[in-house]
Amino acid sequence: xxxxxxxxxxxxxxxxxxxxxxxxxxxxxxxxxxxQTIRLDRMELSIPELRERIKHVASNRWNETVKxxxxxxxxxxxxxxxLDHRAISILDIRPEHVFSRNNIARGHHLFAQANSLAxxxxxxxxxxxxxxxxxFTRQVKLGERVVAKAxxxxxxxxxxxxxxxxxxxxxxxxxxxYFYMYQSNEQKGE
Numbered sequence: 001x002x003x004x005x006x007x008x009x010x011x012x013x014x015x016x017x018x019x020x021x022x023x024x025x026x027x028x029x030x031x032x033x034x035x036q037t038i039r040l041d042r043m044e045l046s047i048p049e050l051r052e053r054i055k056h057v058a059s060n061r062w063n064e065t066v067k068x069x070x071x072x073x074x075x076x077x078x079x080x081x082x083l084d085h086r087a088i089s090i091l092d093i094r095p096e097h098v099f100s101r102n103n104i105a106r107g108h109h110l111f112a113q114a115n116s117l118a119x120x121x122x123x124x125x126x127x128x129x130x131x132x133x134x135x136f137t138r139q140v141k142l143g144e145r146v147v148a149k150a151x152x153x154x155x156x157x158x159x160x161x162x163x164x165x166x167x168x169x170x171x172x173x174x175x176x177x178y179f180y181m182y183q184s185n186e187q188k189g190e
Contacts, residue, residue, distance in 0.1 A: 083123035118179035
């Protein structure tokens with residue numbers, strides 16, 4: 001049974017507050033209405049689109065905790081962060097990220113997303129990449145969303161923190177890298 005506009009908008013607002021990263025498409029399926037109806041409802045309720053919600057949540061939540069670089073220097077948008085353990089960011093591939101002749105993302109954007117996430121996950125004001133081992137497993141195309149997941153794996157024999165980053169488009173791995181991070185001695189082992 002379809003809900004009235006007032007009921008739907010009330011539930012829409014509650015749903016977005018509980019799950020701010022839900023897409024308009026997912027909301028349309030959930031409420032059994034068109035995507036356009038969801039967009040109109042969001043506009044009436046002054047609820048920003050997904051990209052703006054992500055930026056808002058990320059800047060409010062992690063601006064004070066990311067130590068090694070300013071949040072605006074992270075390539076992609078951090079959506080989850082536990083310092084010295086794990087982090088997740090997303091990067092929507094737009095025209096400025098791709099080669100114009102074939103709409104394939106330039107590799108340095110995928111590297112930059114992964115590398116900046118590896119820096120951001122370190123709980124230190126000084127974190128620098130000393131070495132990386134990378135593998136691109138498939139091309140990424142214009143319009144795709146890349147989700148990078150970083151995990152701190154420990155410290156190697158040279159005292160470098162090892163961060164493993166895997167990047168996915170939907171559930172398909174498109175990039176994998178090990179980043180060996182230098183950090184100041186004060187933070188190691190804490």
